[in-house]
Amino acid sequence: MTVRDTVVLDDPVGASLGGRHAPLARRHGRVAVYPSDVATFAALPPDPGAAEWADLARLLGPGALADLFSSPASPPPDWEPVFALDGRQMIWRGDGRTGHPPAGPRAEVAELGAADVAEMLGLVERARPGPFRPRTRELGAYLGIRADGRLVAMAGERLRPPGWTEISAVCTSPEARGRGYAARLVRALVARVVARGERPFLHVAEANTGAIALYERLGFETRAPVTFRGFRTPLAASAP
Numbered sequence: 001m002t003v004r005d006t007v008v009l010d011d012p013v014g015a016s017l018g019g020r021h022a023p024l025a026r027r028h029g030r031v032a033v034y035p036s037d038v039a040t041f042a043a044l045p046p047d048p049g050a051a052e053w054a055d056l057a058r059l060l061g062p063g064a065l066a067d068l069f070s071s072p073a074s075p076p077p078d079w080e081p082v083f084a085l086d087g088r089q090m091i092w093r094g095d096g097r098t099g100h101p102p103a104g105p106r107a108e109v110a111e112l113g114a115a116d117v118a119e120m121l122g123l124v125e126r127a128r129p130g131p132f133r134p135r136t137r138e139l140g141a142y143l144g145i146r147a148d149g150r151l152v153a154m155a156g157e158r159l160r161p162p163g164w165t166e167i168s169a170v171c172t173s174p175e176a177r178g179r180g181y182a183a184r185l186v187r188a189l190v191a192r193v194v195a196r197g198e199r200p201f202l203h204v205a206e207a208n209t210g211a212i213a214l215y216e217r218l219g220f221e222t223r224a225p226v227t228f229r230g231f232r233t234p235l236a237a238s239a240p
């Protein structure tokens, strides 16, 4: 792997909205966003000025959330900071290792579709893996595990910079943790991504030491620090 292969991971949102997810993109000038029920991520050029911030505000509407983790730029002072959380970007090492498969009965992995969205949102509510919206599943494949007919674990594909697929929404319902479900789902997604000739990557909060340990065991290594930054667009349009 060369540096050139990983450079698209510096702005994974822009690289996805400008490529694989272009059909979903809403654009204004040099700015692009996902529909708000898909994701709240925004793509900006490296040097955004007043015109780009105004375009982004117009795209999102007043009082809307803009998640800028993929851009280091800071919005104008009338954009209210909502959150700032340290995290890291991890990439799959690509040496074929995803740790030892867990012992015990094999849980069945099911593909999740439009009919499963209510259950997926319910699981997200219980397990809190990070942002997940009613149409996020349209960004890629989502896999789940059921126990006694109830969805208790899931993981899926989100950002798609050229050559890469982000694994996201990894979560297990609190009462079903420690049974190897998350490991099984991440392994299944890694296998799919690799079979397409791509490489998996992901983002995780720095405080989430359990998830980081799990990802390391599954063959991921840290590439770069990231800061998840959310801002609210101004309620009133700025004076011209």
Ligand SMILES: CC(C)(COP(=O)(O)OP(=O)(O)OC[C@H]1O[C@@H](n2cnc3c(N)ncnc32)[C@H](O)[C@@H]1OP(=O)(O)O)[C@@H](O)C(=O)NCCC(=O)NCCS
Residues within 6 Å of the ligand: 102, 127, 128, 129, 130, 153, 169, 170, 171, 172, 173, 176, 177, 178, 179, 180, 181, 182, 183, 184, 203, 204, 205, 208, 209, 210, 211, 213, 214
């Ligand atoms: C992180 C999470 C997905 C793990 O789910 P899980 O189904 O319990 O994970 P698994 O049973 O597959 O665990 C796999 C391994 O990681 C270890 N592990 C899991 N959670 C851990 C924790 N909190 N601390 C330390 N190790 C942990 C397990 O001991 C297991 O190790 P083993 O394979 O050597 O036995 C789950 O705790 C969760 O939903 N957390 C909240 C949502 C979240 O933070 N998601 C990640 C977003 S990036």
